[in-house]
Amino acid sequence: MLDLSATIWKRGNRRAAIYVGVGITGAVIAVVALARLTDAGVLQVPHIVTFVYMASVYIVGYPLSAEVLRSAQLERQLQVSEAKLSETERRMTLAAEAAHLTLWEWDIVRDEIWATNERRGSGVNSLEKLDFNRFLHSLHPDDRNVVTAAMTKAVKGDGVYESKHRIVRPNGKTFWIAARGRVEFDGERNPIRMRGISMDITAQKHAEEKFRLTVEASPNGIILVDKEGHIVLVNSQTEKLFGYTREEIIGRSVETLVPQRFRHAHPSDRRAFFEAPMARAMGAGRELFARRKDGTEFPVEIGLAPLETPEGTFVLSAVVDITARKEAELEAQRHRTEMAHLSRVALMSEMSTSLAHELNQPLSGIVSNAAAGQRFIDRGDISFQEIREILSDIVADGRRAGDVVRGIRAMVKKGQTIRQQMSLNDVVATVVQIVSPDALLRSCEVETILQPNLPPITGDPIQFQQVLLNLVLNAFDAMRDTPVSNRKVTIATEWNGDGAVRASVRDYGAGIPEQARDRIFDPFFTTKTEGLGMGLAIVRSI
Known part of the structure; x- marks a missing residue:
């Protein structure tokens, strides 16, 4: 009777609990008293007493029956809830296993740890109890x-x-785990449990280690930068x-x-790269420089x-x-410049006879004109x-001789290469003027076919x-x-319309032997008995 009343009281129906307790107690007392008086012959049980007794039993039995029915209903609801909970847990377990995750819960009050599957490394099955010290013992000592510290911070701090x-298996093997969890607190902010997930990241850690070793083994400087431009x-x-330590430069x-x-x-430039990221060379076509810690610069090539x-x-x-x-x-470049200078000197040496003849003409004219003037003066008329x-005439011959000397001097002068805007047709005209004496000595005709209005070029x-x-x-x-009648050299210039200008030299000789065509630009290869074999090699280098 007391258990029944207490059960009804705990379920919240206090009035029914009082009715049941008082009713059952009164009914029992009444029945016992009636039985004693009847046995003693003091009373005979009238029908009214039977009616009162049945009414009392009904009063007591109604709430009792209602509680029995309600208990059966709650039991059925509990069975349905437990089935749904079991199905939910089964689905969560399947999902976690499919994602290679472990669901775990740490009952902080009881110091019990539960997991959805076997805890790899510790060898503890999810049906066995695992306390925090045993879990801690399964970790790598370092x-x-x-x-x-992370768990203490979560329990005493923000709950995250x-x-x-690393977890160390019983066989000594080590693997990496990434774990995340959240602490649940009671109304007084006391931690009661922590729930979370764990994932095996051993393969990821091994890949990161291989990446680190590869980066360290690279003979080039490797820099990893995030989207905000920070070095990581x-x-x-x-x-x-660069002269920096890692601690100084990272971040x-x-x-x-x-x-x-x-x-x-x-x-x-960095933002543009992240908008369209692709492997490429940085600053293609430009000279790049980097800055050391001491402020000095050095030329670099950078691949992104x-x-x-x-x-x-x-x-x-x-x-x-x-x-x-x-x-x-x-x-x-210095060697090429030196070789080009020596080649020009050799060219002038080869042309010395013709150049001497070319220079002799204006000098002879100067001497002749000066002598004629002296004779006129001596006659007095x-x-x-x-x-x-x-x-x-003397001035003209002197200028002509000066032009020859300046041309020779420019060709043999040793100095740095000077790139500037120039006309290719003017260059051809200057060359024709230089070779004209040699052409006369060799009985060769020099013809020029120059396209007008050529765009200027740089060189x-x-x-x-x-x-x-x-x-x-x-x-x-x-x-x-x-x-002799066929000795002619044609120098032509032309423009193809898309910015390319070409100069060509054509002669009417026997041509280049077939077996020599693949080697004509090789240094020291020549088909002439007195040649050095450097002319065309230098031409190609220029």
Whole structure:
């Protein structure tokens, strides 16, 4: 009777509990008293007493029956809820297993840990109890303090737990786990449980380690930059190139490594790359420079490649110091310039006879005119008009001789290459003037077919003259056995309309032997008995 009343009281129906308790107690007392009096012959049980007894039983039995029915109904609802909960848990377990996740719960009050499947590494099945100390013992010794600090922070702080740690299996093997969880608190802000998920990230960690080793082994400087332009990873070669330690450079803006004069444009270039990320060379066609910690600069080549990660898109930069290459290129250029200068001197040496003849003509004219003037003066009958004409001829011959000397000097002068805007037709005209004496000595005709209104080109006029001189003199040599009437060299210029200008030299000699055509540009290869074999090699280098 007391259990029944207490059960009804706990379910919240206090009035029914009082009715049941009082009714049953009164009915029992009444029945016992009636039985004693009847046995003693004091009373005979009238029908009214039976009616009262039945009414009492009904009063007591009604709420009792209602409670029995309600208990049966609640039991059925509980069975349905438990079935739904079991189905939900089964689906969650299947989903977690399909995603390679482990669902876990830590009852903080009881210090019991539960998981959806076997806890890899600890060898503890989900049906066995696992307390926090046993879980902690399954961790790698170097990670225990880290995990303990993370859980303490979650329990005593914001309730969020996140950790990446290693689990050591009983067989000694280690694997990585990423865990996230959230603490549940009661009304008084006391932690009662923590629920979360764990995922095996061993393969990811191994891939990251391989990536790190690959980056460290690279002979180039490797820099990983996020979308905001912050450096998140560098290798040891980057430290050597720029003079920074990892601790100094990681987290700083990548513009730190860019020379001051280029920094204003770099952020926009970086944003443009992230808008259309693709592997490519940075600053194609431009000379790039990087800035060291001490402020010095050095020439570089930079390759860019996008790197997609769960944290977003990063750009992987490979920086190559090309200082040695640039110095080698400058040295090679110096050698080429020296060889070109020697070639020009050799050309002038080959043309010395014709140049002497060309120079002798104006000098002879000067001497003749001066002698004629002296004779006129000695006779005393010279007029001012005649003196003016004689002096004009001397000036013209002197200018002609000066032009020859300046041309020779320009060809043999040693100096740096000077690139400038020039007319190709003017270069051809200068070359024709230089070779004209040699052409007369060799009985060769020089013809020019120059297209008018050629666009200007950029280059060194002296080097262009050297190219044409080599080709024209080779043409003269190629026609030694050609009949005099057919000895002609044609120099032509043309423009194809899309910005390309071409100059060509044609002779009417025997042509280049078939077996020599693949080697005519090789250094020291020549088909002439007195040649050095450097002319066309230098022409190609220019």
